[in-house]
Amino acid sequence: MLDRVISRDDLHALIDGLALQRRLIGPVVRKAPECRPPWRYFYQPVDRAEQLDLSFSYCVYSPKPFLFPPQETLFQFERVDGGFTARPQLADRPTALVGVHPCDLNAIQLLDHVFSAAPADRHYRARRDNTFIVGVDCARPCTDGVFCADLDSHEAHGGFDVMLYPLDGDAESAGTTPGRYGVVFGSRAGGEWVRYGRRGEVPTAADERTFDRYQRQKRTAFPHALKTPADELPQLLERSYDSLLWEATARRCYSCGSCNLVCPTCYCFDIKDQTTLGGDGGQRRRQWDGCQLRGFAQVAGGHNFRSRPAARLRHRIYRKAKWIRERTGLRGCVGCARCDRACTARINTVEIYNQLTEEV
Amino acid sequence: MTVLEAASPPAHAGDSTYIPLAGMVRRVTKLTALEQLFEIRLPNGRPLGHSPGQFVQVSIMGVGECPISIASSPTRPDSFDLCVRRVGEVTGFIHRLRPGDTVGIRGPLGHGFDVDELHGRDVLIVAGGLGLAPARSVIQYILDERPRFGQFHLLYGAREPAELLFRDDLTRWRQSPDVNFHLTVDRADEQWRGHTGVVTTLFHRLPRLDPDNTMVAIIGPPIMFKFVVLEVLARRIPQKNVFCSLERRMKCGVGKCGHCQANNVYVCTEGPVFRYGQLKALREALE
Ligand SMILES: Cc1cc2nc3c(=O)[nH]c(=O)nc-3n(C[C@H](O)[C@H](O)[C@H](O)COP(=O)(O)OP(=O)(O)OC[C@H]3O[C@@H](n4cnc5c(N)ncnc54)[C@H](O)[C@@H]3O)c2cc1C
Ligand code: SF4
Ligand code: FES
Numbered sequence: 001m002l003d004r005v006i007s008r009d010d011l012h013a014l015i016d017g018l019a020l021q022r023r024l025i026g027p028v029v030r031k032a033p034e035c036r037p038p039w040r041y042f043y044q045p046v047d048r049a050e051q052l053d054l055s056f057s058y059c060v061y062s063p064k065p066f067l068f069p070p071q072e073t074l075f076q077f078e079r080v081d082g083g084f085t086a087r088p089q090l091a092d093r094p095t096a097l098v099g100v101h102p103c104d105l106n107a108i109q110l111l112d113h114v115f116s117a118a119p120a121d122r123h124y125r126a127r128r129d130n131t132f133i134v135g136v137d138c139a140r141p142c143t144d145g146v147f148c149a150d151l152d153s154h155e156a157h158g159g160f161d162v163m164l165y166p167l168d169g170d171a172e173s174a175g176t177t178p179g180r181y182g183v184v185f186g187s188r189a190g191g192e193w194v195r196y197g198r199r200g201e202v203p204t205a206a207d208e209r210t211f212d213r214y215q216r217q218k219r220t221a222f223p224h225a226l227k228t229p230a231d232e233l234p235q236l237l238e239r240s241y242d243s244l245l246w247e248a249t250a251r252r253c254y255s256c257g258s259c260n261l262v263c264p265t266c267y268c269f270d271i272k273d274q275t276t277l278g279g280d281g282g283q284r285r286r287q288w289d290g291c292q293l294r295g296f297a298q299v300a301g302g303h304n305f306r307s308r309p310a311a312r313l314r315h316r317i318y319r320k321a322k323w324i325r326e327r328t329g330l331r332g333c334v335g336c337a338r339c340d341r342a343c344t345a346r347i348n349t350v351e352i353y354n355q356l357t358e359e360v
Numbered sequence: 361m362t363v364l365e366a367a368s369p370p371a372h373a374g375d376s377t378y379i380p381l382a383g384m385v386r387r388v389t390k391l392t393a394l395e396q397l398f399e400i401r402l403p404n405g406r407p408l409g410h411s412p413g414q415f416v417q418v419s420i421m422g423v424g425e426c427p428i429s430i431a432s433s434p435t436r437p438d439s440f441d442l443c444v445r446r447v448g449e450v451t452g453f454i455h456r457l458r459p460g461d462t463v464g465i466r467g468p469l470g471h472g473f474d475v476d477e478l479h480g481r482d483v484l485i486v487a488g489g490l491g492l493a494p495a496r497s498v499i500q501y502i503l504d505e506r507p508r509f510g511q512f513h514l515l516y517g518a519r520e521p522a523e524l525l526f527r528d529d530l531t532r533w534r535q536s537p538d539v540n541f542h543l544t545v546d547r548a549d550e551q552w553r554g555h556t557g558v559v560t561t562l563f564h565r566l567p568r569l570d571p572d573n574t575m576v577a578i579i580g581p582p583i584m585f586k587f588v589v590l591e592v593l594a595r596r597i598p599q600k601n602v603f604c605s606l607e608r609r610m611k612c613g614v615g616k617c618g619h620c621q622a623n624n625v626y627v628c629t630e631g632p633v634f635r636y637g638q639l640k641a642l643r644e645a646l647e
Binding site (some may be wrong): 009074075079082083084086088090114115116119120121122123208266267268269270271272273277282284287289291296297298299301302305306311315319322323326328 | 375376377378379380382419420423424425448449451460461464497587607608609611613614615616617618619621622623624643644
C-alpha cells in the first residue's frame, strides 16, 4: 500500500526544502576513467536535489560513514590540577540522507540495534536521531554478483522515514530516470515532510495496480545466488567450522581489511587518544577497526587470539551469516557484495557459501 | 547485607558511556618487580558497586585505556584495589601514578561471579599468576561473609617466588582457620622452603571434595585452565559448578567494538567469568 504518489519535480521540490534545514547527502556520480563503466557513485553532500542521481546503480561505499564516521572524537579532555575534565562530543547537525537502497537500509537497522542496545552509544544515537532517511527502491539488481534477494534485503524492512518506489521505471526501463515515485511513510516525520510540503497525491486504484505490477516484476528480476537458503546458513556454518576451505581460501587473503572497510554492517572500532601538541588537552577518539587485520585480537605480550588469516576469515563469515543473525534476529550480511568487489584477492563470499554447501 | 543489590549503573561521567569518572589514587604498593597495587576511591566515596570477578576500564588521559580486574571485594566499599602488571603503554603510565593522583575509571564492567550461587556451598578457588588479582575479590568476599559459606579451599601457583603477589595476604591466609590455603611455585630459588611444582600438584593436599556441593573458580592463564579443569572433573565435580575467567583484547568494554569476541560471545559483557559448560561450546575460548 502506497501513502502517496509523487512526480519527480515535486520530489525534487521536497528535497530542496529538506536541504534548507539539513545537510543534504545522497548519491552523486563521479568520473572514474580507470573503471568500466568509467563512472562510479558516491554518497556526498550536495546543495540541491538535481545534483543527486536517484536512479544510481550502487554506491562504492554505503552511507554508513554519515552515521558512524571512520573517525570521530568521543570526548575532549583537559588535564587540570592533577585531575581531568571531559566534554562529550555529540554530533547535532541535522542531516538528510536521500537515496538509500534497501540493502543499506537493512544494514542501518543493524547499526541502530547494536548502538542502541544498553548502554546506548550516545555518539551514534546523536547522529542517527538527527538524520532523516529517504530510501529508494531497486527495481532490479544494481550490479552483477549481489545476493541481496537471497537475504531478503532487496526489500526495505524499516530504517527509513520515507521510501520511494520508482513507478514508471520498470524492469526494462530501469536505469532511466523515473518520472513518478510511489511513496511509503516510515515515520511520522516522513509523513509530515510529504504532507506539510503539500506535494504528491493520494494514490488512485490505478496507482496501486502499477505498484502491484512493479512488485511482481521485481520478484522475477532478482536472481538467487546461494545454494543454501539464507535461513539455513547458520546450520551450514555450524557444520563447517573445521572445513579446509577456510585455510584454502584464506591463503589468498592479504589481511588488508578492505572487505571490512566497505561493509555496511561492520561496526568494530578501536579507541585511541590524541593530545594537542604541548598542551594539557586532547581527545579520545574512535576509529573503524577490522577483524581481518592481523592485530585485531592481539593482546599485550604478543598473544594473538586469531593469528591465522583462516581463523579471521572464518570469524568474518560466521559473524555475517550466523552469529549476528542468531543474536539479533537481524541480517549481519545484506548481500550488497561490496566486500567481494573490494577484495584484491578476489575472495568471494557467495563462492564460499556454495563451496561449503557442496562439501557437506 | 547483600552487596550486589546495591549495584548502581556502571560509573561513567556525563553523556557518554566512554567518559570515565575521576578516581583518586589513595595508596600505591609495590608487589613485585612488575606489579603494583593501587587503592582507588571514586568521587565522594561512591562505592563501585561491583560483584567479584568484574573489571573496570582504567584510563590515563592522552595515553589510553585498558581493562583491569577488580582485586578487592565489594564488602569493602570505601575504595577498591587494582593490581596492575606493567606490560605496555597504558599499564606503564598507570605505574607512574602516585597517591593523590587521578585516574579514569569506567565500570564495573562485565559479568562476574554470581555469589548468590556460591552461598551455602563449599568453594575451591584455583589461581595462577596474575589470576590471583581477580581471585582476591572472591577470596575477600568469602572471608568477609564467612558464615555464608561451607569449606573454603584456595590453591595458588606462581612461576617463581619473586612473582608471588599479595605477600601480606598470603601470610594471613596461611594462618587463618577460615581458609584451607596452599601455595606453590613452578621453580624454587635457594630461599624457597615451600611446595614446588605446577598448581595441579597441590590437589593431593585437598580433602575429599563433595561433588554436589562444591563450586570451583579457576582463574589463571589458559594453559593452566586445561590441566586444572581435568583435576576438578576427575574429582567428579559437575561441569556446571566450575567457573573460569577469560582474557581478550578489549576496547569499549560494553559489547560494541568487537575486540573481545571469542567466537560469538562478547567476553566484556557476557564474561570475563564463564561457566565451564558455556566455554566447552566455544571453540576459540581455550585456544
Ligand atoms: C577482563 C580483563 C581483566 C584484566 N585484568 C588485569 C589485571 O587485573 N591486571 C593486569 O595487570 N592486567 C589485566 N588485564 C590485562 C591488561 O588489560 C593488559 O595487560 C593491558 O591492556 C595492556 O595494556 P598496555 O597499554 O599496557 O599494553 P599495550 O601492549 O601497549 O596495549 C595496547 C592496547 O591493547 C589492548 N590490550 C593489550 N593487551 C590486552 C589484554 N591482555 N587485554 C585487553 N586489552 C589488551 C589495550 O586496549 C591496550 O591499551 C586484564 C585484561 C582483561 C581483558
Ligand atoms: S579484502 Fe580480501 S584480501 Fe583483504 S582482508 Fe578482506 S578477504 Fe582478505
Ligand atoms: S570490548 Fe568492545 S565489544 Fe567487548
